Amino acid sequence: xxxxxxxxxxxxxxxxxxxxxxxxxxxxxxxxxxxxxxxxxxxxxxxxxxxxxxxxxxxxxxxxxxxxxxxxxxxxxxxxxxxxxxxxxxxxxxxxxxxxxxxxxxxxxxxxxxxxxxxxxxxxxxxxxxxxxxxxxxxxxxxxxxxxxxxxxxxxxxxxxxxxxxxxxxxxxxxxxxxxxxxxxxxxxxxxxxxxxxxxxxxxxxxxxxxxxxxxxxxxxxxxxxxxxxxxxxxxxxxxxxxxxxxxxxxxxxxxxxxxxxxxxxxxxxxxxxxxxxxxxxxxxxxxxxxxxxxxxxxxxxxxxxxxxxxxxxxxxxxxxxxxxxxxxxxxxxxxxxxxxxxxxxxxxxxxxxxxxxxxxxxxxxxxxxxxxxxxxxxxxxxxxxxxxxxxxxxxxxxxxxxxxxxxxxxxxxxxxxxxxxxxxxxxxxxxxxxxxxxxxxxxxxxxxxxxxxxxxxxxxxxxxxxxxxxxxxxxxxxxxxxx
Amino acid sequence: xxxxxxxxxxxxxxxxxxxxxxxxxxxxxxxxxxxxxxxxxxxxxxxxxxxxxxxxxxxxxxxxxxxxxxxxxxxxxxxxxxxxxxxxxxxxxxxxxxxxxxxxxxxxxxxxxxxxxxxxxxxxxxxxxxxxxxxxxxxxxxxxxxxxxxxxxxxxxxxxxxxxxxxxxxxxxxxxxxxxxxxxxxxxxxxxxxxxxxxxxxxxxxxxxxxxxxxxxxxxxxxxxxxxxxxxxxxxxxxxxxxxxxxxxxxxxxxxxxxxxxxxxxxxxxxxxxxxxxxxxxxxxxxxxxxxxxxxxxxxxxxxxxxxxxxxxxxxxxxxxxxxxxxxxxxxxxxxxxxxxxxxxxxxxxxxxxxxxxxxxxxxxxxxxxxxxxxxxxxxxxxxxxxxxxxxxxxxxxxxxxxxxxxxxxxxxxxxxxxxxxxxxxxxxxxxxxxxxxxxxxxxxxxxxxxxxxxxxxxxxxxxxxxxxxxxxxxxxxxxxxxxxxxxxx
Numbered sequence: 001x002x003x004x005x006x007x008x009x010x011x012x013x014x015x016x017x018x019x020x021x022x023x024x025x026x027x028x029x030x031x032x033x034x035x036x037x038x039x040x041x042x043x044x045x046x047x048x049x050x051x052x053x054x055x056x057x058x059x060x061x062x063x064x065x066x067x068x069x070x071x072x073x074x075x076x077x078x079x080x081x082x083x084x085x086x087x088x089x090x091x092x093x094x095x096x097x098x099x100x101x102x103x104x105x106x107x108x109x110x111x112x113x114x115x116x117x118x119x120x121x122x123x124x125x126x127x128x129x130x131x132x133x134x135x136x137x138x139x140x141x142x143x144x145x146x147x148x149x150x151x152x153x154x155x156x157x158x159x160x161x162x163x164x165x166x167x168x169x170x171x172x173x174x175x176x177x178x179x180x181x182x183x184x185x186x187x188x189x190x191x192x193x194x195x196x197x198x199x200x201x202x203x204x205x206x207x208x209x210x211x212x213x214x215x216x217x218x219x220x221x222x223x224x225x226x227x228x229x230x231x232x233x234x235x236x237x238x239x240x241x242x243x244x245x246x247x248x249x250x251x252x253x254x255x256x257x258x259x260x261x262x263x264x265x266x267x268x269x270x271x272x273x274x275x276x277x278x279x280x281x282x283x284x285x286x287x288x289x290x291x292x293x294x295x296x297x298x299x300x301x302x303x304x305x306x307x308x309x310x311x312x313x314x315x316x317x318x319x320x321x322x323x324x325x326x327x328x329x330x331x332x333x334x335x336x337x338x339x340x341x342x343x344x345x346x347x348x349x350x351x352x353x354x355x356x357x358x359x360x361x362x363x364x365x366x367x368x369x370x371x372x373x374x375x376x377x378x379x380x381x382x383x384x385x386x387x388x389x390x391x392x393x394x395x396x397x398x399x400x401x402x403x404x405x406x407x408x409x410x411x412x413x414x415x416x417x418x419x420x421x422x423x424x425x426x427x428x429x430x431x432x433x434x435x436x437x438x439x440x441x442x443x444x445x446x447x448x449x450x451x452x453x454x455x456x457x458x459x460x461x462x463x464x465x466x467x468x469x470x471x472x473x474x475x476x477x478x479x480x481x482x483x484x
Numbered sequence: 485x486x487x488x489x490x491x492x493x494x495x496x497x498x499x500x501x502x503x504x505x506x507x508x509x510x511x512x513x514x515x516x517x518x519x520x521x522x523x524x525x526x527x528x529x530x531x532x533x534x535x536x537x538x539x540x541x542x543x544x545x546x547x548x549x550x551x552x553x554x555x556x557x558x559x560x561x562x563x564x565x566x567x568x569x570x571x572x573x574x575x576x577x578x579x580x581x582x583x584x585x586x587x588x589x590x591x592x593x594x595x596x597x598x599x600x601x602x603x604x605x606x607x608x609x610x611x612x613x614x615x616x617x618x619x620x621x622x623x624x625x626x627x628x629x630x631x632x633x634x635x636x637x638x639x640x641x642x643x644x645x646x647x648x649x650x651x652x653x654x655x656x657x658x659x660x661x662x663x664x665x666x667x668x669x670x671x672x673x674x675x676x677x678x679x680x681x682x683x684x685x686x687x688x689x690x691x692x693x694x695x696x697x698x699x700x701x702x703x704x705x706x707x708x709x710x711x712x713x714x715x716x717x718x719x720x721x722x723x724x725x726x727x728x729x730x731x732x733x734x735x736x737x738x739x740x741x742x743x744x745x746x747x748x749x750x751x752x753x754x755x756x757x758x759x760x761x762x763x764x765x766x767x768x769x770x771x772x773x774x775x776x777x778x779x780x781x782x783x784x785x786x787x788x789x790x791x792x793x794x795x796x797x798x799x800x801x802x803x804x805x806x807x808x809x810x811x812x813x814x815x816x817x818x819x820x821x822x823x824x825x826x827x828x829x830x831x832x833x834x835x836x837x838x839x840x841x842x843x844x845x846x847x848x849x850x851x852x853x854x855x856x857x858x859x860x861x862x863x864x865x866x867x868x869x870x871x872x873x874x875x876x877x878x879x880x881x882x883x884x885x886x887x888x889x890x891x892x893x894x895x896x897x898x899x900x901x902x903x904x905x906x907x908x909x910x911x912x913x914x915x916x917x918x919x920x921x922x923x924x925x926x927x928x929x930x931x932x933x934x935x936x937x938x939x940x941x942x943x944x945x946x947x948x949x950x951x952x953x954x955x956x957x958x959x960x961x962x963x964x965x966x967x968x969x970x971x972x973x974x
Contacts, residue, residue: 039589039590042815043810043815044570044588044589044590044816045570045576045578045583045586045588045691045692045810045811045816046569046570046588046592046687046688046689046690046691046692047688047689048687048688048723048724048725048726049725050722050723050724050725051725078806080805080806080809080853082809082812082830084812084814084826087810087814087815088809088810089806089808089809089810089812090806090809142814142815268854268855270805270806270850270853270854270855270858271853272802272806272853272858272862275694275695275696275726275803276692276695276725276726277725277726278725278726
């Protein structure tokens with residue numbers, strides 16, 4: 001019997017507020033160490049936290065984005081433990097009364113099916129500083145710039161059954177926070193970090209003992225770390241050993257997970273309500289106002305793309321994967337003539353454009369081709385100025401910045417499609433003349449064989465016309481002329 | 485010169501009349517501190533740090549403001565600040581070795597407000613370490629002597645402030661009160677001490693002991709002075725989320741209101757077995773005086789008050805165990821020599837930096853919050869806290885103020901209770917409930933037993949500071965206990 005993999009994720013998202021969650025310090029990334037740490041961030045004697053209302057609004061936006069119950073009366077609690085980059089000796093977090101309760105998010109699996117993943121809760125907390133172990137000759141440096149940055153910790157149900165599902169979930173969360181504009185989602189800078197809880201069991205059995213892979217910071221590593229952990233757990237259990245609940249780190253170089261501490265060594269965090277902060281009350285008016293300010297979210301956008309634009313479920317899924325991509329698509333569609341151009345725009349964006357950006361390792365926001373340029377190109381294909389094939393050439397030229405618009409490139413490179421039948425007939429005559437043997441063969445063949453040879457003649461004609469001949473006209477004329 | 489026998493109200497008048505300058509006044513008190521306070525010369529030891537330069541600079545500025553006509557009412561009057569308030573550029577120790585090297589980079593809101601009012605800070609007063617104690621004997625800087633009998637304690641934790649004002653080394657001082665730390669030393673040193681409603685005075689920069697209970701307040705010679713100083717300290721502060729945006733009345737305006745019809749509640753639980761008989765007699769006499777002023781007396785019931793000490797000794801240590809975690813030897817404060825690793829750094833820095841009582845309370849609090857004990861201790865104590873609050877709500881349906889003793893006995897001998905924490909904790913048996921309920925409480929002089937002062941406690945509903953000051957003031961108009969000075973410091 002095979003093993004069933006059970007995965008739950010805890011995703012930490014840094015909220016993109018101007019200032020920290022409990023102090024007025026800036027949250028800009030990458031500043032000189034300890035230049036963005038105030039008295040409060042340093043945990044000086046006598047300082048007190050004051051809650052940043054923007055962080056609360058961001059959390060509520062997220063809660064509405066996953067259709068969760070919003071904690072109308074949420075409470076900050078202290079999580080007590082000692083660590084050099086935790087200035088107060090406790091982290092202000094939420095325990096019994098989080099700001100976001102039960103919700104869910106839909107993920108798309110490889111086979112195109114949609115799976116709903118439960119979200120247990122999401123709560124606000126402050127980030128810790130950073131311990132720097134290099135270049136301090138055996139000592140440790142402490143940078144408290146990050147201390148107090150607002151975090152939203154999003155805890156999923158153990159609903160994922162493969163590493164790929166876990167990645168799909170992480171991507172869905174990433175897309176959502178970008179749509180909601182509550183985080184830059186920059187994983188390389190640590191704006192989004194994942195803890196992966198992994199266990200395995202025989203189907204139908206109760207959950208196995210889990211181990212938690214801490215601080216995974218890319219989609220690729222989520223997949224690899226979980227795969228490595230699952231193989232390790234299978235090996236342990238199949239060798240008759242048992243899993244000890246513990247926290248592990250993923251070693252990228254060795255592609256293995258390594259235990260940090262077991263449950264027995266784990267901290268007793270001694271949570272209790274923070275007496276320095278009042279409960280956060282979200283009233284109806286605030287909730288209504290925040291709800292009204294939400295943008296169209298991926299699920300709704302996807303449904304609209306399918307029903308109103310007639311896109312396939314797959315295309316719609318690809319295009320709503322990020323707010324930037326869907327915005328690019330919609331702008332392209334508008335530039336290409338509106339809803340009637342939806343399918344063409346979808347094909348170009350999800351096909352040629354994404355492939356080209358992939359090759360160039362560029363993000364959609366850095367695309368060398370603008371939606372207006374791509375829309376202009378699609379217009380010229382639709383009105384038969386150029387063929388689809390020439391269109392790809394024009395697109396490549398736009399990517400290479402060979403012209404400011406499709407029209408300019410078509411004009412300067414003489415790519416306008418040849419629709420004059422006289423001119424096409426002339427080319428065909430030339431091709432027939434210089435391929436007498438093939439013509440002979442064609443005329444002697446049965447229908448099946450003719451169909452095969454026909455492609456050869458089309459190719460020769462297109463080549464001779466440098467791709468500009470209208471393909472439909474070529475087909476019609478060629479058929480008649482070959483037999484006459 | 486007898487400048488030191490003047491109240492804040494008198495001093496304000498004198499300065500306005502140019503009877504003396506702030507510089508003269510300040511120098512007078514600095515001289516008295518030099519003469520009476522040095523522990524090395526057998527003095528009171530009520531100050532940890534004296535700040536003559538800062539004081540004289542403030543005095544010069546106050547005198548200038550007075551000539552410009554920009555001086556406020558209390559401008560130029562000296563006072564002492566408890567060493568729990570962070571003071572920019574000044575050593576701020578909280579009575580602990582842990583902070584012996586700590587020069588605060590910022591001002592507590594109380595310091596800022598006093599500075600802005602033109603008050604002159606003479607220095608920082610001694611206190612029980614991190615405000616944990618009722619005798620001032622847990623201070624790293626040594627115990628403080630009670631000016632009424634230098635073999636006895638001044639009370640605590642604001643013992644330095646109490647002794648300094650009782651000996652008139654300062655005309656007034658700030659204190660803080662978590663379970664009685666303003667009122668009990670005020671009682672033991674014959675002062676007027678007021679713990680306002682929780683949230684009345686900003687806690688910003690006041691080094692936290694138990695955040696949900698800590699509240700600053702004035703320690704003065706008279707109720708009128710308490711009103712004057714509270715006026716400076718009170719008010720909403722956006723930097724403290726627990727500070728409440730409630731209008732600040734003119735506390736002096738109602739001092740002389742009639743007490744006719746005032747309903748005085750006497751909780752039977754405050755007059756039980758633990759109370760010294762001589763003290764009880766004085767409290768009853770004081771209540772008689774207040775009756776003569778027009779008040780009527782009713783008995784009230786605070787059925788859960790017996791639970792206040794146990795509840796307090798779960799909640800306060802729980803909060804302190806967390807509040808004091810920041811003293812870890814990493815960023816400021818005491819750090820042990822040559823730590824061999826991180827754990828060694830934490831353990832030795834904290835074991836060396838904290839005294840025995842602080843360590844005891846951190847241990848108790850850590851235990852009370854631990855997995856498996858949290859419900860039985862911390863949550864249970866919070867339930868008791870709600871019951872105590874409820875008791876007061878019901879009692880105040882039948883009376884306007886509650887009167888009783890502040891402390892069960894007069895000042896005890898130095899060292900007498902040091903080995904018995906429970907006996908020490910019972911010093912606050914009458915004061916702790918008000919902190920748990922967040923209510924204002926006050927102690928005023930009510931007479932002497934064998935030459936030692938006794939304090940009468942007044943407790944009122946939330947925001948009733950004006951009423952408490954009114955009752956205290958009227959009482960002080962017909963008594964002169966508060967005018968008595970210890971002869972050695974007259």
